[in-house]
Amino acid sequence: PSVAPAEWAPSGPHNGPLARRAGKGPPPRGPQALETSTGAPALVVDPKELPEAGPHQHTKQPYVTGTSVLAFKYKGGVLVASDTLGAYGSTKRYKSVGRVRTVGQGTLVGASGEVSDFQHIMTDLEALDTSDFCYDDGITHGPKEIFSYLCRVMYNRRSKMDPYWNSLVVAGFERGEPFLGTVGILGVHYTNDHVCTGFGNHLARPLFREVDTAQLDEEAAVKLMHDALRVCYYRDKNSINKFTLGKVTAEGASVSEPFTLDTNWNYQRFINPAQFSQGSW
Amino acid sequence: VSGGAEEPRGGFQFDQCRRNASLEARGLQGPRPWSTGTTIAGVVFQGGVVLGADTRSTAGTTVADKNCEKIHYIAPNVWCCGAGTAADTENVTSMIGSQLELHRATTGRGTRVVTALTMLKQHLFKYQGYVSAALVLGGVDFTGPHLFTVYPHGSTDALPFCTMGSGSLNAMAVFEAGYKEGMTEAEAMALVARAIRSGIFNDLGSGSNVDLCVITKEGKTMHRNYETPNPKTYRRPQPVVFPPGTTVVTKSSAATLKDVAVVEGEPGGAG
Numbered sequence: 001p002s003v004a005p006a007e008w009a010p011s012g013p014h015n016g017p018l019a020r021r022a023g024k025g026p027p028p029r030g031p032q033a034l035e036t037s038t039g040a041p042a043l044v045v046d047p048k049e050l051p052e053a054g055p056h057q058h059t060k061q062p063y064v065t066g067t068s069v070l071a072f073k074y075k076g077g078v079l080v081a082s083d084t085l086g087a088y089g090s091t092k093r094y095k096s097v098g099r100v101r102t103v104g105q106g107t108l109v110g111a112s113g114e115v116s117d118f119q120h121i122m123t124d125l126e127a128l129d130t131s132d133f134c135y136d137d138g139i140t141h142g143p144k145e146i147f148s149y150l151c152r153v154m155y156n157r158r159s160k161m162d163p164y165w166n167s168l169v170v171a172g173f174e175r176g177e178p179f180l181g182t183v184g185i186l187g188v189h190y191t192n193d194h195v196c197t198g199f200g201n202h203l204a205r206p207l208f209r210e211v212d213t214a215q216l217d218e219e220a221a222v223k224l225m226h227d228a229l230r231v232c233y234y235r236d237k238n239s240i241n242k243f244t245l246g247k248v249t250a251e252g253a254s255v256s257e258p259f260t261l262d263t264n265w266n267y268q269r270f271i272n273p274a275q276f277s278q279g280s281w
Numbered sequence: 282v283s284g285g286a287e288e289p290r291g292g293f294q295f296d297q298c299r300r301n302a303s304l305e306a307r308g309l310q311g312p313r314p315w316s317t318g319t320t321i322a323g324v325v326f327q328g329g330v331v332l333g334a335d336t337r338s339t340a341g342t343t344v345a346d347k348n349c350e351k352i353h354y355i356a357p358n359v360w361c362c363g364a365g366t367a368a369d370t371e372n373v374t375s376m377i378g379s380q381l382e383l384h385r386a387t388t389g390r391g392t393r394v395v396t397a398l399t400m401l402k403q404h405l406f407k408y409q410g411y412v413s414a415a416l417v418l419g420g421v422d423f424t425g426p427h428l429f430t431v432y433p434h435g436s437t438d439a440l441p442f443c444t445m446g447s448g449s450l451n452a453m454a455v456f457e458a459g460y461k462e463g464m465t466e467a468e469a470m471a472l473v474a475r476a477i478r479s480g481i482f483n484d485l486g487s488g489s490n491v492d493l494c495v496i497t498k499e500g501k502t503m504h505r506n507y508e509t510p511n512p513k514t515y516r517r518p519q520p521v522v523f524p525p526g527t528t529v530v531t532k533s534s535a536a537t538l539k540d541v542a543v544v545e546g547e548p549g550g551a552g
Contacts, residue, residue, distance in 0.1 A: 206482075206483045207455070210475075235450065269441040276427065
């Protein structure tokens with residue numbers, strides 16, 4: 001036998017916060033104005049009472065960050081690759097962060113920048129995929145639609161001065177042609193045969209520009225991507241030698257298991273470089 | 282500067298800095314230094330050193346010199362590429378070059394690369410980075426080929442391959458992908474030219490042509506404008522001739538002056 005405790009006052013539409021208050025004046029403010037299911041006073045925080053009270057503030061800096069994402073179109077599709085590091089400032093804190101992920105059936109999304117914002121974006125994209133499944137009409141979001149969606153989301157957040165602190169890469173197959181685009185923290189976006197984020201723009205894109213990547217076969221494309229990843233690992237301090245390579249073709253999108261690349265630190269001139277210049281290094 | 286004080290003994294005078302800062306805060310545009318906004322690179326190969334540089338010199342966002350020389354002479358067997366403020370790189374390299382010529386005369390020996398390195402780094406450190414010269418120093422002496430980088434604050438690195446300037450990342454990407462030990466002179470020249478081209482086409486501060494300088498035990502070969510990948514592809518014929526009929530005449534009229542009265546007198550006076 002359940003007997004409701006005395007303090008459980010019945011509440012509902014008749015006396016809840018949305019109840020009509022015809023003729024009763026303005027609604028009360030403060031903790032007592034909000035009806036809670038337990039009847040306990042609601043927790044209401046007055047921003048002006050907070051110790052750091054001031055103008056409303058939003059994301060000012062990223063905390064856990066990912067470095068470059070590299071991507072280019074090749075003859076059979078698009079390759080998107082990055083390392084798997086989530087750095088906390090200069091600390092290599094999380095070494096298994098997949099920053100290239102599949103969305104829906106045939107789209108790859110890669111992100112650099114704040115990892116938590118990327119995880120939130122992935123939640124939203126998975127919600128898009130779920131709504132496709134629920135509609136069950138045979139139509140799914142393609143890469144170009146996901147790209148447009150992300151462009152609008154990024155620009156809108158920037159316009160509210162509360163950005164997603166990411167640079168995103170979207171790749172897929174759109175109407176039988178490879179598609180590749182990038183959108184950044186401000187909502188700046190473009191599509192191209194090769195895109196990179198962060199350091200990759202300086203280190204990898206010169207290598208991509210030297211060849212017509214769109215005409216490479218898969219083996220040559222993977223070799224070029226490995227060379228570019230290696231250069232980024234050598235010259236970007238916030239990177240590790242553990243990468244994932246995503247590939248999207250007409251059949252669909254997939255991301256490889258993490259792998260390591262060979263590196264060479266054995267140059268003769270690295271041994272005793274100050275041999276002829278004592279006191280130098 | 283107070284009157285009657287003892288003569289300044291060299292180095293920079295900083296007593297106008299506060300006045301200059303307050304003028305700039307009030308909107309005065311001070312003189313802007315010419316910067317070389319550059320890609321410079323060097324590689325050690327089997328038997329020598331190859332130095333490379335682009336040829337663009339910038340003053341802010343304007344290209345000041347489309348074909349400047351960034352590979353400077355220090356000694357017959359020691360050459361130096363310079364990035365940073367053009368005046369600083371020019372003057373520092375020529376000062377150290379003069380000192381080394383006197384040094385050769387005094388000692389009666391050839392110049393070693395490490396001597397030039399030590400003089401450069403001691404000079405730049407003395408000026409605490411205010412002499413904005415980032416250099417790639419290379420040469421061959423009796424101990425073998427050497428390649429060094431010198432930073433504006435006076436630190437140095439001894440490396441098998443190195444790049445400096447705004448296009449350094451673009452050029453370094455090419456080196457990291459393509460360098461191998463024991464290259465021949467032709468392979469090294471091709472690699473350095475490729476690295477400078479990478480800077481020229483991917484960096485806005487670098488452009489125009491590729492200069493190379495190859496230094497071996499036998500001597501140096503300067504390849505000025507080794508590659509010119511940005512030629513002028515169209516020249517307008519001079520003088521421009523517009524044939525009669527280029528502009529279609531739709532209407533013409535002529536007025537005879539016999540109907541005009543000429544009145545002489547003060548301008549604006551009653552006539």
